[in-house]
Amino acid sequence: AIAVFKDNKNIGYIPKNINVQIANCLEKKHRVFVGDIIYNYGFIDVLLYFYISEEKNNPNIYLDKNTILDLQSRKIDSKYLKPKSDAVKKNLFYRKKIVITGEFSFFPDRNELAELLFDSGADIDVGISKNIDYVIVGKSPGWKKIEKINELGIKTFNEEEIKNIFSL
Incomplete structure (x- = not known):
């Protein structure tokens, strides 16, 4: 798994199956754009998961439902x-x-x-x-x-x- 940090604090991990997808993508191409990885492998959903997880652990950080819906609406299928x-x-x-x-x-x-x-x-x-x-x-x-x-x-x-x- 890949550890995700915010302000030098571990806030979660990206699941192993997504790491394998990234590795496969990198093996097939010499050059990969971060935007392609984010959109093709659903990392917006992963990032939203971490925001929600962190919100539960720290009530000072708040991401309301409208913000989450807004982030999801920016993702192009x-x-x-x-x-x-x-x-x-x-x-x-x-x-x-x-x-x-x-x-x-x-x-x-x-x-x-x-x-x-x-x-x-x-x-x-x-x-x-x-x-x-x-x-x-x-x-x-x-x-x-x-x-x-x-x-x-x-x-x-x-x-x-x-x-x-x-x-x-």
Whole structure:
């Protein structure tokens, strides 16, 4: 098992079966992105488990149900992380690598937006790199992502632009 620490204090362990999955992933690839591991192997759920466990051990740390639901809604289902093969080829997002970041009022669950893009043939990714074509930016995106988007000059769309493109 992998020990998880917070403030130099052991707060739990990642189960052995997940460690084996990580090892298998690393054996197959020379380079693995942390974001891929988090999304593909459900580590958001593992991290939520540790938050909940720590909350029980320390009443000064509190993660309410709404916060947990918010964290879960930010996770994009892995079935949307590969482009749909039978998508209509004549659209803006077909075969484009896209990252979704921030919060969206029209798409409170990112999977709704991911499914829309997936049906258009988009290749959805979780991290910003030079290979990304577009980023869909909602409210309160991560500052590091914005910095990297600007550095790489990646085209962005906001929620209203996406709604207009898809006539929603």
